[in-house]
Amino acid sequence: MIIPQLSVFLENKSGRLTDVLEVLGKESIRIIALSVADTSEFGILRLIVPDPDKARALLKEQLFTVNISEVISVVTPNEARYYARLLRILSDIDISVEYTYAFPHGRDAVIILRCSNNDEAVKALRKNDLQLISMKELKEL
Amino acid sequence: MEIWNRHFECMDREELRKVQSERLIETVERIYFNVPYYRHKMQESGLGPEKIRSIDDLRKLPFTTKQDLRDNYPFGLFAVPMSEIVRIHASSGTTGKQTVVGYTRNDISTWSEVMARTLTCAGANRHDFIQIAYGYGLFTGGLGLHYGGEKIGASVIPISGGNTQRQIQIMHDFGSTVLACTPSYALYLAEAMLESGISRNEFRLKAGVFGAEPWTENMRREIEDKLMIKAIDIYGLSEVIGPGVASECLVQEGLHISEDHFYPEIIDPETLEVLPEGEVGELVFTTLTKEGLPLIRYRTRDLTRLNFGRCKCGRTMVRMDKCLGRSDDMLIIRGVNLFPSQVESVLLEMSEIKPHYQLIVDRVNNLDTLELKVEVDEAFFLDKISQLETLRMKLQDNLQSSLGLGIKVSLVEPKILERSEGKAKRVIDRRKY
Numbered sequence: 001m002i003i004p005q006l007s008v009f010l011e012n013k014s015g016r017l018t019d020v021l022e023v024l025g026k027e028s029i030r031i032i033a034l035s036v037a038d039t040s041e042f043g044i045l046r047l048i049v050p051d052p053d054k055a056r057a058l059l060k061e062q063l064f065t066v067n068i069s070e071v072i073s074v075v076t077p078n079e080a081r082y083y084a085r086l087l088r089i090l091s092d093i094d095i096s097v098e099y100t101y102a103f104p105h106g107r108d109a110v111i112i113l114r115c116s117n118n119d120e121a122v123k124a125l126r127k128n129d130l131q132l133i134s135m136k137e138l139k140e141l
Numbered sequence: 142m143e144i145w146n147r148h149f150e151c152m153d154r155e156e157l158r159k160v161q162s163e164r165l166i167e168t169v170e171r172i173y174f175n176v177p178y179y180r181h182k183m184q185e186s187g188l189g190p191e192k193i194r195s196i197d198d199l200r201k202l203p204f205t206t207k208q209d210l211r212d213n214y215p216f217g218l219f220a221v222p223m224s225e226i227v228r229i230h231a232s233s234g235t236t237g238k239q240t241v242v243g244y245t246r247n248d249i250s251t252w253s254e255v256m257a258r259t260l261t262c263a264g265a266n267r268h269d270f271i272q273i274a275y276g277y278g279l280f281t282g283g284l285g286l287h288y289g290g291e292k293i294g295a296s297v298i299p300i301s302g303g304n305t306q307r308q309i310q311i312m313h314d315f316g317s318t319v320l321a322c323t324p325s326y327a328l329y330l331a332e333a334m335l336e337s338g339i340s341r342n343e344f345r346l347k348a349g350v351f352g353a354e355p356w357t358e359n360m361r362r363e364i365e366d367k368l369m370i371k372a373i374d375i376y377g378l379s380e381v382i383g384p385g386v387a388s389e390c391l392v393q394e395g396l397h398i399s400e401d402h403f404y405p406e407i408i409d410p411e412t413l414e415v416l417p418e419g420e421v422g423e424l425v426f427t428t429l430t431k432e433g434l435p436l437i438r439y440r441t442r443d444l445t446r447l448n449f450g451r452c453k454c455g456r457t458m459v460r461m462d463k464c465l466g467r468s469d470d471m472l473i474i475r476g477v478n479l480f481p482s483q484v485e486s487v488l489l490e491m492s493e494i495k496p497h498y499q500l501i502v503d504r505v506n507n508l509d510t511l512e513l514k515v516e517v518d519e520a521f522f523l524d525k526i527s528q529l530e531t532l533r534m535k536l537q538d539n540l541q542s543s544l545g546l547g548i549k550v551s552l553v554e555p556k557i558l559e560r561s562e563g564k565a566k567r568v569i570d571r572r573k574y
Contacts, residue, residue, distance in 0.1 A: 038526075042551075044529075064554065065517055066519065067523065
């Protein structure tokens with residue numbers, strides 16, 4: 001499924017990640033998944049949260065640069081070959097993966113992807129019987 | 142101590158006043174009849190050229206600002222037909238427009254004359270080898286020094302700026318005795334000389350003429366110690382003529398202004414009143430002999446004061462203090478003039494960036510560095526690192542091409558640049574002069 005993801009622009013210096021998490025923590029926001037991409041000077045914090053609009057509002061109040069983007073969420077058995085198969089399906093039809101991260105859930109893994117063309121990617125994954133997971137299901141994990 | 146032009150440089154001040162009065166009257170006539178802009182301005186104040194009878198009448202005349210030059214870009218204030226102009230220079234200005242200046246053959250000759258005085262002030266003569274490490278081109282530094290050097294008969298080495306290794310090698314191999322460049326570059330060269338491993342004894346350098354950016358007494362001492370030379374402060378601005386407007390002599394107690402060509406006043410930048418002798422204020426120049434671009438009461442924005450006391454060197458020309466700062470927000474980075482508004486206009490052209498920015502000026506290894514911190518617009522923050530990097534590089538390129546300065550761009554979070562406290566602090570200058 002295509003689900004919303006919260007992205008936060010951060011300068012690459014100590015304490016900034018803490019600041020974001022404290023803002024969210026104060027309001028007891030649950031974080032389903034989290035990933036950080038960084039360069040030497042700045043980074044992007046990516047979060048999957050149950051209510052991204054609320055989290056965005058909280059962070060904006062504190063003047064963070066926040067955006068909501070769309071990513072794909074898929075469940076596969078937690079083994080490398082399944083991850084590889086998924087990526088192969090996409091590369092075979094020339095869809096590139098801009099970034100991806102994953103987290104385990106029991107014997108499965110939830111994989112988050114952002115592709116050059118999310119809609120085409122979802123179609124291809126569906127056609128190959130991959131199990132896409134909705135926001136509703138993610139919340140219940 | 143040698144003096145290039147004893148007749149004028151040591152002229153009795155009463156006599157000088159007569160010369161200044163005569164020349165002002167001629168200048169005012171010239172601009173009234175040849176520059177519509179000045180004629181209108183004078184007519185608005187009910188002034189005809191006949192009202193200006195001596196230098197004392199100068200304060201009746203209106204001021205000229207950089208904005209006036211910009212409004213008349215490029216040649217609107219020239220007082221001669223373009224066929225009489227033999228040289229055009231330009232310096233950086235806001236919103237991409239340069240400040241353009243033009244010289245007639247006589248202006249070039251005047252410029253060479255005042256530069257000859259400057260170099261003689263620094264103890265140079267025809268036996269010297271002058272290494273000119275100021276930039277050549279539209280910037281007046283290189284060619285200004287060049288013509289002065291030739292005028293005194295010195296051997297001029299027009300090496301221009303940059304390429305430090307070659308500077309050192311030529312200084313050594315040709316036996317340069319006088320160095321002309323910005324003071325920060327002089328310090329940089331001093332370090333490079335040390336690193337080259339060549340002993341100081343193998344160099345013949347004895348003096349340097351340094352200008353185009355502000356520097357302090359501490360910096361002078363450092364340059365003099367490290368290079369083992371006499372470091373002379375020179376002053377000028379392209380609008381007035383370029384380098385050569387004023388120069389220290391070997392006494393090093395203020396810069397002698399070539400008053401027979403450029404008449405100085407000190408004003409209060411707020412009230413625009415002329416201040417009494419010795420008070421610090423904004424330096425204003427009226428050109429007395431220029432033909433191409435005569436300027437009346439041109440506001441330099443440089444803060445200093447004048448000293449009419451007799452100098453030990455014998456020159457009677459008034460001395461100005463080292464410039465103590467600016468009455469506007471202009472920055473001088475590696476000798477290049479930069480207004481924060483120029484940066485702002487580049488930012489405004491890019492929709493991906495908010496014009497919330499901060500400029501951080503510093504000096505690392507004696508070279509000015511400039512960093513621009515800027516906020517990303519949320520609408521364009523699309524969570525891809527590559528996109529942000531591309532944006533950063535694009536901004537860096539745009540700044541380089543429109544300002545001619547390498548500026549390091551950093552993308553920052555909005556909070557960093559406080560905007561709540563009224564006037565935003567746009568510039569942080571960490572340089573210690």
